[in-house]
Amino acid sequence: MTYDQERARQLPARSPLPGRHDPRGGPTPGHLPPDGPSEARADIPAHVSLLAQSDRDRLTLRLQHALGTFVRNPREAVDEADTALADATTRVTTALVERRRVIGSTHRARGTEAETEDLRLALRQYREITLRLLRM
Template sequence: MSLLAQRDRDRLTLHLQHALGTFVHSPREAVEEADSTFAEATTRVTAALVERRRAIGSTHEGRGTEAETEDLRLALRQYREITVRLLRM
């Protein structure tokens, strides 16, 4: 599962490709566009991770001792999967 929608990934990829393609003629503008693209990508990924954490947490937080073992197992699995993906970056 991707953190960003395909359309967002495609748009950011196009911006980055544009920056790379304009480097020879406008190096400073190319780097500025790449920086802006990176900033937007990190902002969107951070927001997606915060939302993913909220969604996982909602399956067990606030339920106290009523949280079922299966709910906790699933939450732990999801935390593990997303953390492993982050650590592989």
Template structure:
């Protein structure tokens, strides 16, 4: 979809919000923990790596739980409706699937080192 189409979709009044993969407060806490792990590497490398592993585990668990819940909500929203209402709900669901998938694909891109 073109950028103009994406912007139009984002501003649609019927667009349901897609859940944050990780709320800002939680991101801040986990970022701080990761930074602390990095800062302690010189003095305690094993402990630093164990803490980084723990932070990574929490992030992936939260992402998995959030995405599973989003999928459940999207799937349940399209059951038991008449055809006209169902078509509209499917259109909204498709937009949400696209947004979530694009966010995940963006995250999958390699980062500059």
């Protein structure tokens, strides 16, 4: 059995994340209901990642390589895992800063003339991203 399989077996069953639907029916505790009819469609669906699939795959391979080399060279494995985490952190931070810039540009560019609907959409996007970060 691999380390990951053993670890998965040992971890306690987790309840669904807040904001997700429980397969037994109904929203989970902490679910934020939509603000209105248009709220049901999200500008940033929960399943969309901040990183491109190719970047996630590359970082996953680096981490798997680090795990695979631990027995042969533990220090090198830990250094490689550290570098992979640093790279992932940098990429996610860059993506979040860019996303914040894009959201802000929709209402800051208009200044006091921003429409209420633009402000509502911006607030909803800020909420979605913040809650996703807090659920990590």
